Amino acid sequence: MSRGTLIDLLYLVAATTFIIALKGLGSPKRARQGNLVAALGMVIAVVATFFKQIDGHGLHHVGLILLAMAIGVIVAVPAARMVQMTAMPQLVAIFNGVGGGAAALVSITEFNHIHSSHPATYITLEVLLGVLIGTVSFSGSAIAYAKLQELMTGRPVTYPGQQVINAVLGVGGLALIVIILVTGTTTLLWVLLALSFVLGIAFVLPIGGADVPVLISLLNSFTGLAVAASGFTLGSNLLIVAGTLVGASGILLTRLMSKAMGRSLANVLFSAFGSATTGGGASGADQRPVRSGSPEDAGILMSFASRVAIIPGYGLAVAQAQHVLRELGEELESKGIEVFYAIHPVAGRMPGHMNVLLAEASVPYEQLKELDEANSEMQTADVALVVGANDTVNPAASDDKTSPIYGMPIIHADLAENVIFLKRSMRPGFAGIENELLYNPKTTLVFGDAKDTLTKLVAAVKAN
Amino acid sequence: MGNTLLQYATVLMLSIFVGIEIIAKVPSILHTPLMSGSNAIHGVILVGAMLVLGSATTNLEEILGFLAVILATLNVVGGFVVTDRMLEMFRGKAKPAAAKDEVAS
Numbered sequence: 001m002s003r004g005t006l007i008d009l010l011y012l013v014a015a016t017t018f019i020i021a022l023k024g025l026g027s028p029k030r031a032r033q034g035n036l037v038a039a040l041g042m043v044i045a046v047v048a049t050f051f052k053q054i055d056g057h058g059l060h061h062v063g064l065i066l067l068a069m070a071i072g073v074i075v076a077v078p079a080a081r082m083v084q085m086t087a088m089p090q091l092v093a094i095f096n097g098v099g100g101g102a103a104a105l106v107s108i109t110e111f112n113h114i115h116s117s118h119p120a121t122y123i124t125l126e127v128l129l130g131v132l133i134g135t136v137s138f139s140g141s142a143i144a145y146a147k148l149q150e151l152m153t154g155r156p157v158t159y160p161g162q163q164v165i166n167a168v169l170g171v172g173g174l175a176l177i178v179i180i181l182v183t184g185t186t187t188l189l190w191v192l193l194a195l196s197f198v199l200g201i202a203f204v205l206p207i208g209g210a211d212v213p214v215l216i217s218l219l220n221s222f223t224g225l226a227v228a229a230s231g232f233t234l235g236s237n238l239l240i241v242a243g244t245l246v247g248a249s250g251i252l253l254t255r256l257m258s259k260a261m262g263r264s265l266a267n268v269l270f271s272a273f274g275s276a277t278t279g280g281g282a283s284g285a286d287q288r289p290v291r292s293g294s295p296e297d298a299g300i301l302m303s304f305a306s307r308v309a310i311i312p313g314y315g316l317a318v319a320q321a322q323h324v325l326r327e328l329g330e331e332l333e334s335k336g337i338e339v340f341y342a343i344h345p346v347a348g349r350m351p352g353h354m355n356v357l358l359a360e361a362s363v364p365y366e367q368l369k370e371l372d373e374a375n376s377e378m379q380t381a382d383v384a385l386v387v388g389a390n391d392t393v394n395p396a397a398s399d400d401k402t403s404p405i406y407g408m409p410i411i412h413a414d415l416a417e418n419v420i421f422l423k424r425s426m427r428p429g430f431a432g433i434e435n436e437l438l439y440n441p442k443t444t445l446v447f448g449d450a451k452d453t454l455t456k457l458v459a460a461v462k463a464n
Numbered sequence: 465m466g467n468t469l470l471q472y473a474t475v476l477m478l479s480i481f482v483g484i485e486i487i488a489k490v491p492s493i494l495h496t497p498l499m500s501g502s503n504a505i506h507g508v509i510l511v512g513a514m515l516v517l518g519s520a521t522t523n524l525e526e527i528l529g530f531l532a533v534i535l536a537t538l539n540v541v542g543g544f545v546v547t548d549r550m551l552e553m554f555r556g557k558a559k560p561a562a563a564k565d566e567v568a569s
Binding site for chain 2: 019099230
């Protein structure tokens with residue numbers, strides 16, 4: 001067997017591991033193993049590449065390649081290890097963005113390398129698509145990062161004629177591709193690069209912070225497609241398979257995520273959702289009475305319950321209060337009170353994010369209930385404790401047809417006998433929508449920092 | 465347009481269907497790790513980056529290729545490590561709890 005065939009065979013092994021890995025990631029038992037399998041496949045592919053021959057020569061610049069890899073490893077490992085779990089979505093956005101950037105760079109470099117030899121039109125087309133998609137993913141991810149990291153406002157950034165400008169940018173990019181294909185002008189490639197960069201930013205700006213996770217999933221899928229495009233250019237089945245797998249599964253995942261919010265993908269991407277406080281008669285809302293209580297009152301209420309539903313949201317993670325929450329759960333359990341956690345699919349900043357955060361705090365897996373199960377058990381709960389959640393318990397989603405979140409599945413905290421709502425202030429949630437649940441006569445509001453209040457709650461439950 | 469393109473197109477089509485089928489039944493709690501895991505997988509662009517740097521003939525190509533390898537490595541390594549960190553927590557619950565009980569008794 002020739003060296004080239006052996007390398008291709010190893011690439012086939014790597015591609016297979018990626019498929020096995022994605023399959024494994026879909027089941028809780030095999031997920032971690034799946035990830036390791038993919039990592040192994042990646043190592044095989046990279047090692048095999050070092051032995052590849054191009055035009056009869058071995059790989060040039062091996063020293064430079066190793067140096068670049070070392071830099072990458074030195075930066076990536078600590079970043080991935082140290083970053084707080086709450087900042088996970090930002091981190092995924094960054095790693096996705098650099099992947100898109102790499103794909104765009106690979107396409108540009110390859111274009112530079114081959115354009116003198118007049119490559120087939122389809123190769124040039126793939127190069128240009130790779131540049132366009134990869135760059136959009138890169139700059140879009142950067143803005144997504146800035147929004148999640150709160151380096152800029154999480155609210156949608158809108159300006160007059162925005163959709164028109166974005167459409168012009170998009171069509172302009174495609175037109176540029178056609179012009180380059182027809183005329184073969186290489187300098188226009190740099191114009192395409194700049195235009196794609198701006199397009200990525202313009203595309204992401206109007207998307208509100210609450211929707212950014214869906215966006216990251218979409219950009220993740222884009223990067224996959226850019227990688228597949230590079231695969232065509234470089235003639236690599238491995239890149240085509242891996243890129244397409246990610247591209248196709250990413251688009252499906254994106255749709256599943258927007259469905260979990262009860263909205264269409266188009267609505268998520270183009271409606272500048274949450275740009276104003278709307279719904280629930282926001283104007284007069286502030287004057288309406290609410291019932292507030294001390295942590296001690298809430299503690300007593302919970303001590304005499306037989307079943308407590310805990311509804312966590314992102315605020316919990318922001319306050320770093322998941323460990324105290326677990327303590328509270330344990331304290332209640334030790335009194336013979338049954339505790340379950342009602343997890344909304346989009347609680348946190350990404351689907352499944354809340355599960356990760358609670359798992360980190362060692363909350364027993366069996367106590368986590370998904371939306372439907374949680375709702376069917378909510379009636380039997382004496383107390384629903386809402387910690388750091390807001391939009392995901394907003395009844396407007398099912399009652400108020402004019403509300404922007406109408407149709408989003410919610411956790412029906414109002415079905416429980418009593419609702420205890422821990423809140424920092426009366427400020428509306430991430431989507432900027434007034435929450436009727438706050439004014440429900442069943443609801444007791446406990447103001448304060450979530451961690452602080454929970455610590456007091458634990459003490460109060462202990463004392464009773 | 466020749467046989468090579470057709471062969472790539474075949475691979476592309478099949479991969480699209482595999483990609484869709486394979487994640488059709490994923491519980492929502494695994495959506496985040498799945499996104500993160502597939503994020504690591506598209507880091508395979510590292511292979512492409514190695515190839516372009518490995519065949520670079522001009523300074524511009526060397527610089528672009530060098531940057532591409534750095535970015536791709538970030539993608540691969542960061543992607544896998546983060547995903548593993550997330551999934552570690554899912555696995556970690558049942559066992560440590562059982563282990564603790566053993567120590568206690």
